[in-house]
Amino acid sequence: MPFHAEEHTRIVPVERLRPGDHAFASYADEESRWSTIGSFAQTGITRGERVLLFADPAVPAATVLEHLEAYGPPVGPPLKRGQLKLLTMDRMWRPREISVERQMAGLRREVEEALHEGYPTVRSAIDMAWVAAFGADVEQVLWRESKGCHYLFTDAHYTEICTYDETRFSGDVLDRAAAGHPTALLKGPGTLLVLPIAEPGSGTYGLRLVGEADLSTREPFNDALRRIAESQEPRVVLDLTELSFLDVYCARAVLRMAAEDGRRVVIRCDGIHAHTFLLLGALDIPQLTVEGE
Amino acid sequence: MGPTTQGSPAGGPQRPPGPRVHLAADHRLETDFTSADLPRLRVVLGEYAARLGLAGSRRNALLLSANELADNAIRHAGGGGLLKLYRRGALVCCCVSDSGPGFDVSVIPERPPQLSSPTGWGLWTVRQLTDGLEVGPGSGPRPLGAVVTCCVRVV
Structure with a gap:
C-alpha cells in the first residue's frame, strides 16, 4: 500500500513549525529531501536559533552546504560562528556503543550547550539515513521517535524534523514513524x-x-x-x-x-x-x- | 544605513536574549526563474528579505508583491525572467526583468478593479502593499521587455 502522510492528524508546511514541534517528513526524490531540510535550516539561521544538521552520512559536507544555499543566503558565516553545526549521529554515543539512551543524552547535551551559549532555541534536522549507516535497530529507533523523546520538547526550546527516504524504509515503518510524531510535514514548497x-x-x-x-x-x-x-x-x-x-x-x-x-x-x-x-x-x-x- | 542587526528578523519586535545574528550588509540575491521555480524562489526570497531587515507584515508584503511580479513575467512575458533582491538605503527592493512585450505604468488601475475583472489586480495590489512601484523598459534587443521594481521600507 502506498504511504500517505497526508492522513496524519496534523500536517503543516515546514515554515509553520513552532518551537517544541517534533515532525515527521518523508521524501521520494532529492528535491523533496533538500527542500525540507534547506528551508528548515535557513529559517532557523534567520531566527537566530542554533541549527543542528544530521545529514545523510553518505553525502559530503560540501554538497550538504550547497543544498542549503539553494534555499537561502550563503551558510559559510553561520557555520563559522557555530550557529549551524553539521553533525553525524554516531557522535552522540561515541566512543561507547550505540544505544537509544546515549543518543538521547547526546542530543540533550547539544540542546543544553546551545542554550548555555545564549541561543534562545535549538532546531535539528535529522536525515534518517543514519539508521542504516550506523546499523541502528529500527524498532529501537521507532520507540525513540514515538515515546522515548518527548521530554526534549516539553519546554519549547527544541524543534526537530526527522526525514525518511521512502525508498529505503518499508511502508509499515513509514506509517508507524509518521503516527509516532505529533506533526507531519508537506513534501515541499509548491504543495x-x-x-x-x-x-x-x-x-x-x-x-x-x-x-x-x-x-x-x-x-x-x-x-x-x-x-x-x-x-x-x-x-x-x-x-x-x-x-x-x-x-x-x-x-x-x-x-x-x-x-x-x-x-x-x-x-x-x-x-x-x-x-x-x-x-x-x-x-x-x-x-x-x-x-x- | 546597513541592514539592521537589532530586533527580531523574523518574529515580533522583542527578540529573546541570545547571540546576535550578524547580518551581512551585502546579502543580495540575483536569480533566473521560470514557473517551475516559483515556490522555491519564495523560500529563498523570504530568507533573504528577513536578513535584509524585513520582518512580520512588511516581509509578507514583499513576498506577496515579488510573487505577483514573477507570476506576471511567467504568464505574460515569456515564461520567466530575472529577479534581484537588494537593500537600497532604508528600502528592500525587488526588481524583476523580463523579455516580454513590455508595458507602461498607466495600465495599473488607480482604483480597485471589479471582482469580476480578470486583469489589473496583481499590480494594483503590489502598489497598495509596497512603498514604491516603478515600471521601466528593459535594455535587451526587441522586444525590450519590462523592468518592474517594488520596494518595502525597513521599519
Whole structure:
C-alpha cells in the first residue's frame, strides 16, 4: 500500500513549525529531501536559533552546504560562528556503543550547550539515513521517535524534523514513524492539500487548505472551489489557517466564489491572508465573514 | 544605513536574549526563474528579505508583491525572467526583468478593479502593499521587455 502522510492528524508546511514541534517528513526524490531540510535550516539561521544538521552520512559536507544555499543566503558565516553545526549521529554515543539512551543524552547535551551559549532555541534536522549507516535497530529507533523523546520538547526550546527516504524504509515503518510524531510535514514548497474539515457542524460544508495557493497549485485550488460550489449545505467554511501562501489570483477567486454563491461563507485564516482579503474588498460582501487573527 | 542587526528578523519586535545574528550588509540575491521555480524562489526570497531587515507584515508584503511580479513575467512575458533582491538605503527592493512585450505604468488601475475583472489586480495590489512601484523598459534587443521594481521600507 502506498504511504500517505497526508492522513496524519496534523500536517503543516515546514515554515509553520513552532518551537517544541517534533515532525515527521518523508521524501521520494532529492528535491523533496533538500527542500525540507534547506528551508528548515535557513529559517532557523534567520531566527537566530542554533541549527543542528544530521545529514545523510553518505553525502559530503560540501554538497550538504550547497543544498542549503539553494534555499537561502550563503551558510559559510553561520557555520563559522557555530550557529549551524553539521553533525553525524554516531557522535552522540561515541566512543561507547550505540544505544537509544546515549543518543538521547547526546542530543540533550547539544540542546543544553546551545542554550548555555545564549541561543534562545535549538532546531535539528535529522536525515534518517543514519539508521542504516550506523546499523541502528529500527524498532529501537521507532520507540525513540514515538515515546522515548518527548521530554526534549516539553519546554519549547527544541524543534526537530526527522526525514525518511521512502525508498529505503518499508511502508509499515513509514506509517508507524509518521503516527509516532505529533506533526507531519508537506513534501515541499509548491504543495497544496485539500482536506475535508472533520466536524464541520450541521448544515455546513467545510474544506481545509494546507500548503501554498499560487500559480503552481492552481489545479487543486480551483478544484476545491468547484467542490464548494457543488455542495448543497446552507453554510460554507473555508479553513486557510495552515495555508502558508495565498497569491492575489487565489484570494480574488475565493472572494468571487463568496460573492456569487449567495450562501453564508466563513473564511478562517491568519492575519496575513485576512489583510489580503480586506484589501481586495471582503467587506463589500455581506454574506462573508473573515475570521483572522 | 546597513541592514539592521537589532530586533527580531523574523518574529515580533522583542527578540529573546541570545547571540546576535550578524547580518551581512551585502546579502543580495540575483536569480533566473521560470514557473517551475516559483515556490522555491519564495523560500529563498523570504530568507533573504528577513536578513535584509524585513520582518512580520512588511516581509509578507514583499513576498506577496515579488510573487505577483514573477507570476506576471511567467504568464505574460515569456515564461520567466530575472529577479534581484537588494537593500537600497532604508528600502528592500525587488526588481524583476523580463523579455516580454513590455508595458507602461498607466495600465495599473488607480482604483480597485471589479471582482469580476480578470486583469489589473496583481499590480494594483503590489502598489497598495509596497512603498514604491516603478515600471521601466528593459535594455535587451526587441522586444525590450519590462523592468518592474517594488520596494518595502525597513521599519
